[in-house]
Amino acid sequence: MALSGMRGLSVFISDIRNCPNKEQERLRVDKELGNVRTRFKNEKLPNQFRENSHSPFLPPLVIFLIAVWIVVFLLLSCHLLHAIDELPYLVEKELGLTHYEKKKYVWKMLYIYMLGYDVDFGHMEAVSLISAPKYPEKQVGYIVTACLLNENHDFLRLAINTVRNDIIGRNETFQCLALTMVGNIGGREFAESLAPDVQKLIISSSCRPLVRKKAALCLLRLYRKNPDVVNVDGWADRMAQLLDERDLGVLTSSMSLLVALVSNNHEAYWSSLPKCVKILERLARNQDVPQEYTYYGIPSPWLQVKTMRALQYFPTIEDPNTRRSLFEVLQRILMGTDVVKNVNKNNASHAVLFEALALVMHLDAEKEMMSQCVALLGKFIAVREPNIRYLGLENMTRMLMVTDVQDIIKRHQAQIITSLKDPDIRRALDLLYGMCDVSNAKDIVEEILQYLSTAEFAMREELSLKAAILAEKFAPDLSWYVDVILQLIDKAGDFVSDDIWFRVVQFVTNNEDLQPYAAVKVKEYLDKPAIHETMVKVSAYILGEFGHLLSRRPGCGPKELFNIIHDKLPTVSTSTIPILLSTYAKILMHTQPPDPELQNQIWAIFSKYESCIDVEIQQRAAEYFALSRKGAALMDILAEMPKFPERQSSLIKKAEDAEVDTAEQSAIKLRTQQQMSNALVVTDQRPANGTPLVGQLSLVKVPSMTNNTDVNSADQGLTPENGALTTVDPPQPSADLLGDLLGPLAIEGPPTAIQSQQNIVSGLEGDHAVEATAIVPVDEPQNSVQPIGNIAERFHALCLKDSGVLYEDPHIQIGIKAEWRMYHGRLVLFLGNKNTTPLVSVQAIILPPSHLKIELSLVPETIPPRAQVQCPLEVVNLRPSRDVAVLDFSYKFGNNVANVKLRLPAVLNKFLQPISVSAEEFFPQWRSLSGPPLKLQEVVRGVKPLLLMEMANLFNSFRLIVCPGLDPNPNNLVASTTFFSESTQAMLCLVRIETDPADRTQLRVTIASGDPTLTFELKEFIKEQLVSIPSVPTAPRASPGQAPPAPPVAQPTSSAAALSDPGALLAGLL
Amino acid sequence: MGLESVVGDQYCDLIIEFCNLLIHFVLLISRQGKVRLTKWYSPYSQKERTKVIRELSGVILTRGPKLCNFVEWRGYKVVYKRYASLYFCMCTDQDDNELEVLEIIHHYVEILDRYFGSVCELDLIFNFHKAYYILDELLIAGELQESSKKTVARLIAAQDALVETAKEQASSISNIIAQATK
Secondary structure: OOOOOOHHHHHHHHHHHHOOOHHHHHHHHHHHHHHHHHHHHHOOOHHHHHHHOOOOOOOHHHHHHHHHHHHHHHHOOHHHHHHOOOHHHHHHHHOOOOHHHHHHHHHHHHHHHHOOOOOOOOHHHHHHHOOOOOHHHHHHHHHHHHHHOOOOOHHHHHOHHHHHHHHHOOOHHHHHHHHHHHHHHOOHHHHHHHHHHHHHHHHOOOOOHHHHHHHHHHHHHHHHHOHHHOOHHHHHHHHHHHOOOOOHHHHHHHHHHHHHHHHHOOHHHHHHHHHHHHHHHHHHOOOOOOHHHEEOOEEOHHHHHHHHHHHOOOOOOOOHHHHHHHHHHHHHHHHHOOOOOOHHHHHHHHHHHHHHHHHHHHOOOOHHHHHHHHHHHHHHOOOOOHHHHHHHHHHHHHHOOOHHHHHHHHOOHHHHHHHOOOOOOHHHHHHHHHHOOOOOHHHHHHHHHHHHOOOOHHHHHHHHHHHHHHHHHHOOOHHHHHHHHHHHHHHHHHHOOHHHHHHHHHHHHHOOOHHHHHHHHHHHHHHOOOOOHHHHHHHHHHHHHHHHHHOOOOOOOHHHHHHHHHHHHHHOOOOOHHHHHHHHHHHHHHOOOOOHHHHHHHHHHHHHHOOOOOHHHHHHHHHHHHHHOOOHHHHHHOOOOOOOOOOOOHHHHHHHHHOOOHHHHHHHHHHHHHOOOHHHHOOOOOOOOOOOHHHHHOHHHOOOOOOHHHHHHHHHOOHHHHOOOOOOOOOOHHHHHHHHHOHHHOOOOHHHHHHHHHHHHHHHOOOOHHHHHHOOOOOOOOOOOOOOOOHHHHHHHHHHOOEEEEEEOOOEEEEEEEEEEOOEEEEEEEEEEOOOOOEEEEEEEEEOOOOEEEEEOOOOOOEOOOOEEEEEEEEEEOOOOOOOOEEEEEEEEOOEEEEEEEEOOOOHHHHEEEOOOOHHHHHHHHHHOOOOOOEEEEEEOOEOOOOHHHHHHHHHHOOOEEOOOOOOOOOEEEEEEEEEEOOOEEEEEEEEEEEEOOEEEEEEEEEEEOOHHHHHHHHHHHHHHHEOOOOOOOOOOOOOOOOOOOOOOOOOOOOOOOOOOHHHHHHHHO | OHHHHHHHHHOOOOOOOOOOOOOOEEEEEEOOOOEEEEEEOOOOOHHHHHHHHHHHHHHHHOOOOOOOOEEEEOOEEEEEEEEOOEEEEEEEEOOOOHHHHHHHHHHHHHHHHHHHOOOOHHHHHHOHHHHHHHHHHHEEOOEEOOOOHHHHHHHHHHHHHHHHHHHHHHHHHHHHHHHHHO
């Protein structure tokens, strides 16, 4: 049927279906593509005109003119393009294919494209069909364009004018086509030129519903692309009027529009709130709903869901009458939904129900209603239907946010645990993880452990990680914790990371009571015939340290212990052998009086491994061998390991970092704040050794540890940086000492200065603290928030892309979305409060460098719980510079003041626009810009060695587009871009990199542009990207008195200097 | 274009963070992994599209029959349902209403069914353009525009009639020309 008249297309599809294999299919597709391509090519379209421009027969002047034309063509804003908008169609009408043929080919292209083949031509033809006069062709043009292209496609701009004519024209069917296309792929430019017309259509009384509903969704798209196109003052009333609409199609679309509007700015749309409640009442009571708008007997479930979604964007409902009516409706939905046989009816009614639950949670209803909700969810998690069960579990996890109902949720624990046996266990696991606390940890963790051995392979890693975290956080006693981890290693050793066994060793070392118990336990495991290598590691370590505590028990003498451990040696890898060697040395040391037989046995092992190819093993064997002959000296060196410093579990930190679901995360956080688990407070305050565990294992390298205590006290100040930071310790004497040592750098505020100096010191010592410095947003003593993720990395990622997370900590997430056009930028900061309590005293100040004009709209002082506020930011680039703007952001959470200084990704490369130039355009330009200051050349040394391909990718990612083939030397790169600023306007920049294949660490950079500052700044910018800069603190330009502290967000290369001039401060940041 | 394809490859996982779009894209995949329809409401580059399709068919086609209809994927949720040999998939945000989307899928299938008269995969292969027309009457900008099957059917019929008339006109003109040139 159908496809009538397009026999060619039907035949083609049949051919493809008849292809016996992929190669045949590809051959057939290639043939068809070739055919379509020739057809399109034979048309005298501007395409061909462009191809001719490469012809060698054209005189140079023409080439130059064409080149200029192309540059102009690409650079001009869409206004000019509108004028030549009709061009393709006019040209095409005179020569070439008929619309019918074109339509056929365009469909074929779409089909081939759907099959997954690259279709890199013919886009222009698809777009040009839009301007066809007849409906069938126009329809194809619109639909195929919307499928093949996305909003960033250049060809789309060509069509703006035609599309606008269709929208404002009188032809209803054309209006529909145009609105649909713009609604599906319209970009920012469409938003700017079409929004007013689309708005008129929505409210027009002469338009039929079919046009108005499309216009409403079209406006929604345009609003998403540029919120400014909807004028809030004028539109708020219109929006409220729209909600009086009787046609449910238009109402559905309008409600979607409202959701988008209120999610951005609920204040302006207060007047819509009572109307939403009215609509909900009308639907829930099934009043005045035409039959065709009921779905399996339910009055438009989609509209009900949307309306409740819109209501969730209003923080509260103040009017008591409205509130009462809403609760009545919600009550009706909660009570009136049953599980029925028909799947679709069930789904639709539950879609409404789950949305109602979300709304009830949002409205902070009375406890009674909440318990009702939990009871309902309890019912759902017991049903067999997997979807309802899944959603029941998911929503229960969300419910955990509401503190009142946690106890009620716990009543369903048994049922949730049963759900672990479902094929979809994720949700149940998440919920159990979220609801775990001291009271039920034992049950939950043991269930997870039991389930572990039968679980699907893919789930085991997550299961074991969660079990380990819960065991640590909520252990009722430590021996239980040890049991759990050992079981975990036993059942899922492959998924137990080193962190987990390090952690258990730390606990055992720090708790004397635990030591004999742990030693007995690990010995039991060692007695088993086959155990996981991680178990060998942890048992060997613990028996080496504490095995002697068991010496009075039968079968636990040094010799026996040695034998059972040594039995495992043939089965382990080289990473475990060093641990075993240490254990042997320790056993030897604890055997008093010495047992000559054991001694000889162990010595024989040492001397055997003295010639091991692995350096670590060799060194240990040699040193232990020599040491163990020294007798009494051995006692000191191989003494028991000192206690570990208290630190946050790297495991928990990792889990927090990995968490994507912020809701879940803050639930955990909340609970950690409420109750410190036993496990976290067991470590006592006695002097601790700052050496990390890894260091301990290689203790041979520190010949004497007798002066441990001195080292300790100096180390203590540093440990917070090494480990994961939980809190900032009050300045300790040792820290002051460091502060004194580095006195000259201290400018203002001792705690701050010390903090940053510590960073430098640890950085200079080549410590691992480099990473820590990048993530410490601390500059006030009471500041106790810890960022999630690496701020510097986030910044660097955002330099390359336009949306993402700029900063995150347990309380707030700051997202950023940016759009850049020429020298203008529009950034939106998304400040999201992750907590269930408001964040107060929110302050955001921009410290702009002198070359950027930045306007930040008002930032509200309070961010309501679980809400996100958006703060638009307008940026104008005045002139070329590499300086970076800084956002000084602070808020108060409880008694804590958090303050961070974040670099904003409004960097030089954002004002570049890619342009690729041909040889004919490049060389005349290159030659005309001769010598400094317009053309600068520099040999750069110490470059990160990159392959040429990698370097090209790096350049492309900064929008410096590499033009392959321009430079005859294959070792060179030539790139071009356009830079925009107010002073320079659009400025073409040309770059040439000459590399030396023999020495990738040096290269020569030549930059040319029409502006000396630009040339210089761009050269420096490129150098920065290419050179791995060692961390050299720049000399601070101190100005005592009013200096703000250095932004601790600095990347490793930055200085910790505090400067008064934001511009200079920013320069320091680079 | 240029920039997107270079950057897009590395940062494909972060598509749009703050856009509360209901549906990011629609995919129809056959049990053999053949794509029968794709519609993208968020801007994905060509490369990203291919990658998404490849990844998702791997995930969805291998899921067991007793599992729920929602797949968590790269921070999104993909709601899918199998009808005979075809999988209908729609990608939505984590916190969107999954059942609502599931019923949009069913709604679409019912409309297709009414249009083709008990639709089968072959109908959608040879009339893939109709599937696109109908989808466009159902969803715009990733949001539901019409929940009445009757209205959608009426609009599609009107479109078909327009195309038909245009064809008749064309053939009558060519008849006239043919007559005249005889």
